Amino acid sequence: MARLIEKLTTLSVSVKKINTAGCYSDGGGLWLCVRDSGSKSWIFHFNFEKREHRMGLGATHTVSLAEAREEARNCRKLLREKVNPLTQRQQTVIQVKIVCQNQLKKLMLNT
Numbered sequence: 647m648a649r650l651i652e653k654l655t656t657l658s659v660s661v662k663k664i665n666t667a668g669c670y671s672d673g674g675g676l677w678l679c680v681r682d683s684g685s686k687s688w689i690f691h692f693n694f695e696k697r698e699h700r701m702g703l704g705a706t707h708t709v710s711l712a713e714a715r716e717e718a719r720n721c722r723k724l725l726r727e728k729v730n731p732l733t734q735r736q737q738t739v740i741q742v743k744i745v746c747q748n749q750l751k752k753l754m755l756n757t
Contacts, residue, residue: 654678656711659686676718678706688714690721694730701732 651673658664659678669689670678677689688703703709703717721731 652715654711659706659711672711672715672718674715674718674722676703676714688717690718690731692721692725692731694725699730699732701735 654664654670654672664670664678664680664686665684667680667682670680672678675691677691678686679689680686686706688706688709690701690703692699692701701721703714709717724731724734
């Protein structure tokens with residue numbers, strides 16, 4: 647039997663249907679985590695090299711259900727290519743910082 651993906655709905659996430667503390671699966675490794683304070687965030691659970699990992703995707707007030715699903719889909723693609731999504735995200739952040747630093751240096755030299 648196939649696993650269900652996309653079990654949650656936008657309405658259930660945004661409205662008070664899901665407000666009890668706990669984690670709720672959307673399928674495919676995507677989870678909605680609700681804290682005692684009522685804050686909600688998206689977490690992607692995955693296994694890489696025989697270890698369990700959790701990757702935060704953002705709070706529900708900044709990342710929609712559709713965006714979280716897309717990000718989880720991208721993470722699953724990386725896993726199929728034997729790439730750790732956490733490492734990939736860290737490398738992307740480093741590359742962006744380098745580009746920003748280089749642009750800042752160019753601006754400083756031009757003034």
